[in-house]
Amino acid sequence: MSPASVLDVVLAAAVLAVALVAVLLPSRRGAVSAFLVLGVVLAVLWARLDAPDIALAEAALGSGVAGALLMDTLTADPARPGRRAGRTAVVVGLLAGAVALAALTVVVRAVPDEPSLLPAAVAEEIHGAGADHAVTAVLLNFRSLDTLLEAAVLVFAAAGAGALVRTPVRAPDPVPAPVTALARVLLPALVLLGTWLLLAGTSRPGGAFQAGAMFAGALVVAFVAGARFAASQGTAARAWTVAGVLAFVALAAGTAMLGQGWLVLDPRWAGAAVLTVETVLAVSIGVGLAQVFVANSEARRVPS
């Protein structure tokens, strides 16, 4: 296996350094800011590891949406000063951490260097799988149950966060001028980019999740810019949130009743099925993540 090149060492050091900064900064704001930087550095690392899909997802979801959620919490900084962990606890924690790390590094050195069975299996079966890009094929055909359940996790997280909201949601009224200006430019661009990512997914890095994150970003910008439709938690919003999961289950049930079995995509119409499900999934993920953002932002609003 190729020895570690300079770029790898620098990148690894950068990731570790930013991670340490993110967890060691005492103030909440510092930690969140460092976390955003970590998101970007990780995206670079994923690109370096030949995983453009993951780099996109990391930038869009990991530091994008999660970053937006975290930044949103900063506006409600609690007055309570953070109590520091006890001296002994810190020492014990560090010791345990060191021991664990040492053990893990020893274990990890024993990882065999030849590839697993799966890349070959995927390459072999990909021709009729409804998507040329291997990752999308895995996500939406070979391991489609994982993707379905993952979308379900998002739906029920949104439902859970939504349940915590006590008072009806209102879009922020005093919207500063630059925000509306930015929104007017960003919204169409984000939607366009999202759609492109969605369609590119079948042949190149892209797909439902990255597109969903783009749509979520668009909705968040719309909400911040005061658009009423983005702030609604009504039936329509909830319907779109669950649309992805329902579409997937409908496909599964359909293939079970009519086709050869649960989620068995016949090569003839596999491509069409994958694309339609991906589209509904992307929009549903976008609305779902936006609902989580809206629920979060609303949860802090004290009814005046």
Next chain:
Amino acid sequence: MNPDAQVHESVLPVVMLLTSLVPGLVIFFLREDQVRLRTTLNMAGAVAKVALVAVLVPLVVAGQVQRAAFPWLPGVELVLTADTFSLFFAALSSLLWLVTTVYAIGYLEGAPHRSRFFGFFSLCVTATVGIALAGNLLTFLFFYEMLTLVTYPLVAHRGTRAALDGARTYLAYTLGGGVLVLLGVVWLTVLVGPVEFTAGGAAAVAELAAERPGTATAIGLVLLAGLGVKAAIFPLHRWLPVAMVAPAPVSALLHAVAVVKAGVYGIVRVVHDVFGLRVFADLGLLHVLAVAAGVTIVYGSLRALTQDDLKKRLAYSTVSQLSYVTLGAALLSPVATAGALTHIFHQGIMKITLFFCAGLFAEVLGLSKVSQLAGVARRMPLTAIAFTVAAFGMIGLPPLAGFVSKWPLALGGLDAGEPWVLAVLLTSTLLNAAYFLPVIHTLWVRPPEEGARWVTEPHRVRSIEAPASLLVPALITAALTLACGVFAGWDYSPWQIARIIAEGSYP
């Protein structure tokens, strides 16, 4: 238990259980005011069970054993067999349950929570009969632990702080015992597979005792300790006096028949039908058991001397009398074994009479202390007579039942070459006399104290001294005590059946 019995697969043993289980479950759902329905259900169940026993006794004596088996877990099954010994104990239980039901209905007239009481009362008898009919160790354990659970609410029935404390001690002791029995049974079943009760001891267990005496001894000790709690062997007996907080019918049935006899019955089953007398003796456990029983006999009688509360005195008397059976079972002589088995029956009848009388004194005149009983015979002659008959029986005076079971024990002791048994029996008889005769003397001879409340109070002169439903059961059991003594020769008498069973243990 007789070796040459043909085994019939039949549903009778299950019906025996259902006759008290079904009424019990139904009674739970009855409202308090449905007295008549509850009474009929109770009586129907009791009578049906006695009738079934009457049907089964001639069959079993003729050598036909009824058996019902249910698969439970792979390799282990619940077995109910109605052989002579199990029917012997089942007969005792169902007979005295019938009598006690009548007594309880009278005793609890107008008391709260009667549906709950009679529900658990029926479940308690179901468990007792289940223990009697158990065909293997697992089934025995099954009903042994169930008995603890259903008797706890009975002991705590009154709901007073004292009752709840007493019940808690009772639960702690009996569950402790239950855990030990569970350990013993699991250990044995794992080593030799499911153990059926077979006359003269199970072959597999004998084989185990030969190969691994250490383990066999350990299992034996664990089982004895577990069963010893319910058999009230010293030092595991402390729960018995404490459980006297229970209402009279509960004390009567539980501490004369159900709970305590379950322990002793278990010991006899383990010693005779699991290990077998020879094997148990070779392991040296027989001697340990005999000594423990001897100590308990004397200890029980001694403590009974100092108790002023009548029920406490009877409780310690039970502790002592129970160990007669254990002692008899632990002697290598058929006569002693027969005596022990008969004593199970006779002690049951006599002790239940005494508890009935104690309940009568408490219920009618509100007297619970021995010292308060001065001259009570004048007011309640019939109860006093019943008490006296039972007391003389307990002391072992001929021609009463007590003599019929104590005498063979003494002979057995000599026959087994254990002369100290005779000494123990003699001292115990003297002690019995020492704590019963003063009560009889107080009842009959001493004039009632002037200040006694029951004397000054104008009492309506009724035809009989106490409610019939309380008095009649006491008289019946007193009569039984006399009958078992006099008609010991009858071929269906407890003594005869006990002798048949005893022969089975000496192949």
Next chain:
Amino acid sequence: MTAVVAVADVLAVLLLAAGCFFVVAGTLGLLRFADLPTRLHGVAKADNLGLGFITAGLVVHALAHGGGIAGGGGGAGGIVAKLVLVWLFALLGTAANSHLLAAPARPEPGAEEKPEREPGPGPGPETTPEPEAPATREAP
């Protein structure tokens, strides 16, 4: 032909170096300047310029080698277009953010001039998220 590529490479490296220099300068400005508007000014202007140089360097590199690590369709033209788009969006983002951060600090246009401020310009109202990065900023 390789001569053109060599020259392009040298040019790309120069442009990238210049870009990095300006980014570092902007960050230094962020750390060194005292109050909010000046720090905002520093970081916005210099970083954008730096990013412009880096983008230019990459464009030259892409033109020279016909597709780089970004790969994907459209050959060199596609990449150049995407790189320029990246730069434009970065500019848009920085502009909007600078406005938002600076807005509360700017006195309302209509309000009259406040009386003489107390001696020594205190640091602007703390609205920016003061990163307690171990920056050694001595108090003004």
Next chain:
Amino acid sequence: MTRLELLLALGCAVLVVGLVAHLLARDLVRRVVALNVASAGVMIVLLVLATRGTEPDPVAQALVLTGIVIMAAITGLALALVRRVEAPEDEEAP
């Protein structure tokens, strides 16, 4: 020290740093950030495993993609809970 070992060690390091910080931190938002850092660590390990062959392993990449989406959803739920915990007491239940 091959590239595989270096990056796997990096993943484990980031995981341990994240977990220890998560367990020691008192401030709830910092704990959420630390949790995300720890999750990033595991994703590094998974993705480095994907680069072992000549072609990157699509299944491992799909796993990481799923992991990132799940972590985003959980961060959203966690922050909503943090809000409820830190909300002033006057917000009564629905």
Next chain:
Amino acid sequence: MSALLLPALVLGPLAAGAVAAVVPRERGRVRAAVGLTTAALTALACAVVVGGVATAPGHEVRVALAGWEPPLGIVLRADAASAALLVLTTLVGVAVSVTVAVRDDAGGGPAFWPLWLGLWAALHGVYVTQDLFNAYVLLELVTVGAVSLVALGKGRSAGPALRYLFVAVVGSLLFLLAIALVYAEAGTLDMSAAAGRVAPGPLLTAALALTLVGMGAKMALFPLHSWLPVAHPAAPAAVSAVLSALVVKAALVVLWRFWVALAPAAGGAAHVLAVASGVAGSAAVLWGGLMALRQRRLKRIVAYSTVTQVGYLALVLPLMAPGGEAARAAWSGGLLLVVAHGLAKAAMFLAAGVLTAAYGSDHLEDLRGAMRHRPWVVAALGVAGVSLAGLPPTLGFAAKWQLLAAGVESGQWWWVAALLAGGLLTVGYTAVVLRAVSAPADAGEQAPEPPPAAVPTVQAAVPLALAVAAVVLSVLAGGLAGLVADTAPRGLA
């Protein structure tokens, strides 16, 4: 037929949960209707699948999703163990659904239904999945559902919910790392396929250790249990029943499946870890029992009882180690205990919910008159306590018998002692509850008990139904144990 229905067990309730989420919150009745119909249909589907498992030749129903066999695709396989868990989940699930349908605030408001149906679907998935990463995703769905349900509780339930979320996610991350290590060595994610491709070594040992710690955290195994006595009582009544009876079992099932598939190939290391699990289990039994004895609040007693029972379930790992007859007994005993504990614990928490609703608080002092006013609810508590203690005639006794037999067979006396001590402690705190609830008659000087608030009779009857089920099912114990016996795990090498 049952093969066709197996995925429906997971996707059906999931879709129903999604539909329920769309129904506006004001239309609570419609959500309840969706919930109840789903409960009914799920019960039917479970019956068919369990029937399928019982009759199928190898006692298993297997579906390869999307038509791809491992190592590429995901396989759902229902064997005897899944059948037992499906029976438990159906019984408790229907009971909880009925309880919340009858009384709204038992579930914490209309938001209960979508989250509960999603959780139910995830639980079914965890029982039948054969794929490691699929198990991770399902566990996350269980966590998200469970945490959101806890947060519905009245008063300060957000704090405990967050603490539960943190512990659960940390546990999941450790499990994900374990999956990565197994994938690194075996090259496949399917458990049974991976079993053949792993060899004793640091990777497999680390994977087993990480899974034990990770799942230990998620199922509140001692010393990682401190979140449970805080989270479960804070949840609404019906939710705490689901948490203690079912959600705790999800992590346990994954641990057992992981262990049964991969531990035999790990050699000595697996023995050491099994003993560690046994020690943690025994400590949990003693610690949980002692703490339960000292609590003055009913729900906290029941929560600590869960900590005890999880301790029991952790004992199954060392008991299975020697293999052969002991492993078979331990495996069937463990499964029976899972079902027995699930029924009894759900009965106890639902009963605690009824009493809390009637008397306004779950402090033992406030529940003095419960025996007189609510005899059937107290009866449910009593019977459930008996089943937890493993006394006849309940299913708990059958489970305890099998575990004891396994312990004695393999000569591991420490675990036998823990099992017996745990039984006594369980009876101990059940007696404490029963004594507190039946107010002693001579405590006349205290104020007469307040008349309890009205509680719908159906809600009061459900706990007793579950407790009686714990007794009746003991008849089926034999059938289940037999079914499980021939698919039992081979012991550790």
